Amino acid sequence: MKAQDYKISSEKFTFRATEGGLHDTKLETKPVTYFRDALNRFARNKGSILAFGIIMMLVLFAVVTPILSPYTVEYHDTYYRFLQPRNELFVKLGIPFWDGGTFKEVNKLSYDMYRAIQIETGRQVIMDEPEIVTETYMGKTKELYQFRLDTYHAVGVQYVTLSTKEYQALQQYQDEKQVQVIYPITDPKLRPKAEQDENNANIWYRTKLGGGRKTEIVYDKEGNFVPIYQANDGTDLYTSTMFWEGEEKLYNYAQKMDGDLWKIRVDYREYYVYTHYVAGDGITEPSFLLGTTDAGKDILTCLSSGARFSFILAMIVATVNLTVGAIYGAIEGYYGGRIDIVMERFVELLSSIPFMIVITLLKYHLKVDHIIVLFISFFLTGWTGMAARTRMQFYRFKNQEYVLVARTLGARDRRIMFKHIFPNAIGTLITSSVLVIPSVIFSETSLTYLGIIDLNTGSMTSVGTLLAKGQTYLFTYPHIILFPAIFISLLMLSFNLFGNGLRDAFNPSLRGNEE
Amino acid sequence: MYMAKYIGKRVGLMIITFLIIFVTCFVLIKLLPFDDTAGFGQDTEKIRAQFRARGYYDPIPQQLVQYLRRIFKDGDFGIGFNIPEYRGRYVWDVFVEKLPPTILINVYSSLIAVPIGIALGILAALKKNKWQDHVISTGVMVVISVPSFVYGSLLLFLVCFKLDLLPLKMASFAEIIKAYPAENYVYTPGSANWPLFFNQKMFVSMLPAVFAMSFGSIAGYARFTRAELTEVLTSEFMLLARTKGLTKAQATTRHALRNAMVPIFPSIVGEFISVLSGSLVLEKIFSIPGVGGLYLSAINANDYDFFMMLSGFYLLVGLVASLVIDLSYGVIDPRIRMGAK
Numbered sequence: 037m038k039a040q041d042y043k044i045s046s047e048k049f050t051f052r053a054t055e056g057g058l059h060d061t062k063l064e065t066k067p068v069t070y071f072r073d074a075l076n077r078f079a080r081n082k083g084s085i086l087a088f089g090i091i092m093m094l095v096l097f098a099v100v101t102p103i104l105s106p107y108t109v110e111y112h113d114t115y116y117r118f119l120q121p122r123n124e125l126f127v128k129l130g131i132p133f134w135d136g137g138t139f140k141e142v143n144k145l146s147y148d149m150y151r152a153i154q155i156e157t158g159r160q161v162i163m164d165e166p167e168i169v170t171e172t173y174m175g176k177t178k179e180l181y182q183f184r185l186d187t188y189h190a191v192g193v194q195y196v197t198l199s200t201k202e203y204q205a206l207q208q209y210q211d212e213k214q215v216q217v218i219y220p221i222t223d224p225k226l227r228p229k230a231e232q233d234e235n236n237a238n239i240w241y242r243t244k245l246g247g248g249r250k251t252e253i254v255y256d257k258e259g260n261f262v263p264i265y266q267a268n269d270g271t272d273l274y275t276s277t278m279f280w281e282g283e284e285k286l287y288n289y290a291q292k293m294d295g296d297l298w299k300i301r302v303d304y305r306e307y308y309v310y311t312h313y314v315a316g317d318g319i320t321e322p323s324f325l326l327g328t329t330d331a332g333k334d335i336l337t338c339l340s341s342g343a344r345f346s347f348i349l350a351m352i353v354a355t356v357n358l359t360v361g362a363i364y365g366a367i368e369g370y371y372g373g374r375i376d377i378v379m380e381r382f383v384e385l386l387s388s389i390p391f392m393i394v395i396t397l398l399k400y401h402l403k404v405d406h407i408i409v410l411f412i413s414f415f416l417t418g419w420t421g422m423a424a425r426t427r428m429q430f431y432r433f434k435n436q437e438y439v440l441v442a443r444t445l446g447a448r449d450r451r452i453m454f455k456h457i458f459p460n461a462i463g464t465l466i467t468s469s470v471l472v473i474p475s476v477i478f479s480e481t482s483l484t485y486l487g488i489i490d491l492n493t494g495s496m497t498s499v500g501t502l503l504a505k506g507q508t509y510l511f512t513y514p515h516i517i518l519f520p521a522i523f524i525s526l527l528m529l530s531f532n533l534f535g536n537g538l539r540d541a542f543n544p545s546l547r548g549n550e551e
Numbered sequence: 552m553y554m555a556k557y558i559g560k561r562v563g564l565m566i567i568t569f570l571i572i573f574v575t576c577f578v579l580i581k582l583l584p585f586d587d588t589a590g591f592g593q594d595t596e597k598i599r600a601q602f603r604a605r606g607y608y609d610p611i612p613q614q615l616v617q618y619l620r621r622i623f624k625d626g627d628f629g630i631g632f633n634i635p636e637y638r639g640r641y642v643w644d645v646f647v648e649k650l651p652p653t654i655l656i657n658v659y660s661s662l663i664a665v666p667i668g669i670a671l672g673i674l675a676a677l678k679k680n681k682w683q684d685h686v687i688s689t690g691v692m693v694v695i696s697v698p699s700f701v702y703g704s705l706l707l708f709l710v711c712f713k714l715d716l717l718p719l720k721m722a723s724f725a726e727i728i729k730a731y732p733a734e735n736y737v738y739t740p741g742s743a744n745w746p747l748f749f750n751q752k753m754f755v756s757m758l759p760a761v762f763a764m765s766f767g768s769i770a771g772y773a774r775f776t777r778a779e780l781t782e783v784l785t786s787e788f789m790l791l792a793r794t795k796g797l798t799k800a801q802a803t804t805r806h807a808l809r810n811a812m813v814p815i816f817p818s819i820v821g822e823f824i825s826v827l828s829g830s831l832v833l834e835k836i837f838s839i840p841g842v843g844g845l846y847l848s849a850i851n852a853n854d855y856d857f858f859m860m861l862s863g864f865y866l867l868v869g870l871v872a873s874l875v876i877d878l879s880y881g882v883i884d885p886r887i888r889m890g891a892k
Binding site: 521525 | 568572576579692693695696697701705707708831832835846847850853858862865866869870873
């Protein structure tokens with residue numbers, strides 16, 4: 037047969053559609069994009085959703101708490117230190133938990149000292165009936181009192197030194213609010229002689245120097261405390277109408293010091309309210325949700341501020357690493373050959389320097405804030421991992437047909453790299469840059485924990501510093517380390533779960549395959 | 552022959568990497584001003600003379616040559632200056648003294664971690680998606696995520712303090728010498744004092760740190776083994792082994808485990824090399840007088856000779872570990888042609 041046998045005259049052809057042109061039928065379903073698909077897969081992973089929720093809550097905590105809290109990182113109060121966590125709700129309900137109380141086991145002397153504070157201030161320092169246990173140690177029998185102590189009320193009365201002006205202002209406040217802030221001063225001659233109790237304002241009762249130069253309490257016949265308040269001699273400039281025990285002025289309320297100063301015994305809780313009322317900083321009464329540190333700082337505020345800094349640092353580092361690493365890795369992977377070898381050697385060299393060396397050398401050389409040292413050292417070495425991953429992805433995709441097509445069509449290198457190859461690699465890169473966040477936070481926490489980096493300057497603090505503080509008082513005040521530890525553990529755990537979920541969502545073929 | 556060439560190439564590259572980083576580090580350290588003023592009760596001139604004798608005021612290249620010569624000739628890495636307790640002592644001597652606790656704690660913890668971790672991983676892989684697997688995987692996830700300073704402190708607080716099962720601190724040499732008068736232990740400064748470490752009291756007092764150190768490794772091995780083994784268990788040769796008539800146990804031990812060990816074995820080798828390095832965090836928590844603690848005090852006290860020596864040490868351990876890990880792939884599985892294109 038020859039070709040001309042098949043001549044078909046053009047009249048035999050008719051147009052299938054003459055009007056409106058020819059179209060494909062419209063897709064009945066919505067197209068599922070790569071991200072949509074990943075999102076769907078992610079949504080099925082309940083653990084990751086939960087983890088994401090927890091992360092969001094922690095971020096919210098870090099952002100909102102420092103704003104809402106009346107306390108600041110600079111805030112500290114030397115008397116209200118080592119306070120236990122206190123939740124006003126639990127206090128109101130009378131639940132013996134999270135109410136600022138702590139379990140105490142002390143000898144009779146210490147117990148009576150607490151009892152004296154309770155008697156003088158009228159606040160419930162000892163929160164429950166004490167249980168008396170006898171303990172025999174090396175042949176000696178000791179009586180020990182076990183009870184719950186209110187760490188807030190146990191502060192009791194403290195000495196403060198005020199100028200005449202301040203003293204009068206305090207008296208004015210007393211009359212205005214009708215609260216007894218100033219307590220009668222004790223007789224200087226009768227104050228405890230033992231060195232450790234010399235400045236103990238809470239001893240308003242008669243004591244004597246016992247064996248081992250320790251304080252012993254002197255009781256009256258009924259076993260009560262004997263007050264040692266100084267009788268009124270009219271020298272104290274006390275004009276307030278608030279009197280201790282009755283309508284008349286029985287005692288002195290201040291002791292004249294050198295210069296224009298007065299030594300006063302104040303009920304510390306009321307005095308605290310007063311000073312913050314004067315300062316107008318929004319603090320109404322001492323109540324610390326997570327307790328206070330050894331320096332009397334509010335743990336809640338310190339923790340959330342530290343966390344906020346950690347998040348900001350991690351976010352910035354992750355972004356910079358993603359950008360630098362992706363560009364570097366893209367160039368390596370795309371061009372390959374000699375460029376790749378040279379660039380790869382550089383990365384290898386950089387990534388084999390221990391991080392500790394990098395940060396220490398930077399710390400030694402740059403006489404700048406440690407925050408900047410931290411940033412620089414993360415930027416210097418952090419991007420190498422991202423570069424390696426991008427490079428791998430580029431090697432995988434650069435010889436695919438669609439890249440060849442793009443090149444044949446005359447696309448420039450940059451267009452091929454970032455328009456054609458990069459979107460294919462984005463899943464892996466997003467996953468790993470999300471996982472950079474917990475690792476940066478972890479490094480930052482470790483570094484501050486070890487004291488190599490010190491962010492604890494004035495208005496700044498970090499979770500690691502708080503943890504190191506807590507470590508020092510691990511056995512005596514475990515609440516200091518508890519909350520930062522919970523925070524960091526929760527954060528790491530949820531980030532790992534979230535990261536795994538993301539990886540499974542973006543690369544379903546890798547599911548269950550741990551890195 | 553091919554292998555030898557490859558190893559030679561890798562070792563050469565490693566040495567070059569090491570030298571570049573080490574020399575850079577040295578130069579950067581020497582560029583720093585150092586404090587040669589005398590402390591309380593010391594003579595500034597005397598101290599300056601000491602520094603001069605050691606060439607601290609010479610040009611840096613000259614100092615580098617001197618430094619390397621001293622290292623190779625007399626094993627002299629310099630003298631401690633800024634850490635109060637090691638002032639005037641040879642860096643190497645102090646380092647040798649600090650090495651045994653670090654090594655022992657790491658070795659003990661590896662000895663615990665490797666078998667337990669692998670066993671857990673195998674169990675989880677064999678019981679995949681059953682409750683055993685879920686329990687192990689969750690535990691592994693928790694331990695891997697929670698930082699070591701958290702579970703270290705928790706262990707110290709609960710086991711050592713609240714329950715009083717283990718000592719709070721590692722026993723000191725003085726305590727050991729006192730506890731075992733019959734053994735005639737002698738403490739020699741500047742040496743490793745190995746005999747002092749091998750007795751019950753010392754061993755027990757190291758246990759908290761050993762356990763804390765092993766948690767992370769156990770979790771790591773369990774996760775790794777589980778991942779590898781589940782992959783191997785689903786491969787075709789396992790099906791073939793079963794069709795040949797092997798029982799599940801036989802097929803698993805003879806075929807699956809062997810193949811799964813290919814990537815696991817190198818990491819065990821790596822683990823035993825890095826026993827030298829120790830953990831800064833855990834040594835701090837458990838107050839272990841080890842290399843990590845020494846490094847930390849060198850960093851915080853700006854003691855440059857200590858810092859230089861220990862940095863070089865950590866760097867070398869890291870590089871050697873990664874090299875040996877790479878090479879051991881070829882040893883355990885000859886099919887893996889090292890460095891093949």
